[in-house]
Amino acid sequence: MSDPSLTIDNILAPELTLCRVPASSKKRVLEFIAERIHHQDETLNDTDIFTNLVSRERLGSTGIGQGIAIPHCRLEGLDRVIGVLMTLDEPVDFDAIDNQPVDLVFALVVPKEATSEHLELLSQLAEKFNDSGFCEQLRQCTDAESLHRSMMSASQ
Template identity: 50%
Template sequence: MQALAEILTPERTACHVPGLSKKRLFESLARIISDDQPELSYDDVFGQLIAREKLGSTGLGQGIAIPHCRIEGCGAPLGALLTLAEPIDFDAPDNKPVDLVFALLVPEGEHQKHLDTLAGVARLFSQSDYCEALRKAADNDALFAVAAGDGDD
């Protein structure tokens, strides 16, 4: 898998995001992504994330969710990373609320790239030490630095 540093930017990294429901989380993700990627509209990003979530929860368990979708106008895989000030219900398999969210968007026609990148992100977020370091990040810069280190620190 390509390194998270290749699909994540500091502008799409936010620490301790307050007061969210699942819908508000998707609104925040859509805003962060569309503000950083003007070729992707807020409505398209929000709509695609919601449509994918309706197929089944993207909550993995252990407080982690990886909402993801394929989207027209996306030139290459991209991600957004948020830690939440308060965990939210995400219908995760272990019923634990989510406080660590990585959204993944890939180009519309890139089915295999979507699966490969998603699998790599899921492997990375299965590392408990890595996730704990993300959760301990004090601000956006620290969160991006940990994330871009890909768990090798």
Template identity: 50%
Template structure:
């Protein structure tokens, strides 16, 4: 399995307002990711995230969403983690607002390893103790450490 710290970096871990709606949050995520993925525009990333959301919300419950998609021309998976100061409606399966969003972008020809990475992320954020720990992080650096460090 790919270690989480190979796909998530401190530079793509945030505790800040990304917008007041699901659409705006996904736009901000795409903008931030496009700054790292210079060969991919924010519009292309946003379009792929929205296309995946149309298949069904990636709001998995307990205030967590895991938007993800495949992207042509990507060599390796990349992730972004944000904890929002105010929870937003994300059409989650439990109808609860979301404030913790872990976005995973994988190459178009994603392997089983990438799917295992996604499953591992989902499994971790369903742990109430882990969620509490992530919500208590005072800044983005500690959020990154808590999330990536506990994944090994």
């Protein structure tokens, strides 16, 4: 099942790139991610996605520091990897490792059995978000289109 073409630019749909999302809490951010994925593909149950994201957060926060979170989970019956990129209107507390509130979120939902791909994508994301200039560029975006474009150009 290993797929070398599995990179950030082919898992992030423009419809799942959202700019300045109003979210008051970590729970609301995760609910919003689940709702958006369901909205884009109604065969996927938003409650299942939300429950899996929350279960993963219970193992340890996906807030990686510097205002960035990469919530992720596996989903039974999923046949592809789904990415959701969001900037938040206001930073929210995400129990991040550096205790900084989060305003940049990239969620990853992967098929139940995709282990190596999952880890590979997480490491690609962590590497990108390690670049503070790139993160700043994403934070400056004022609409979903420019946010998606910035993410894509960085993935080339």
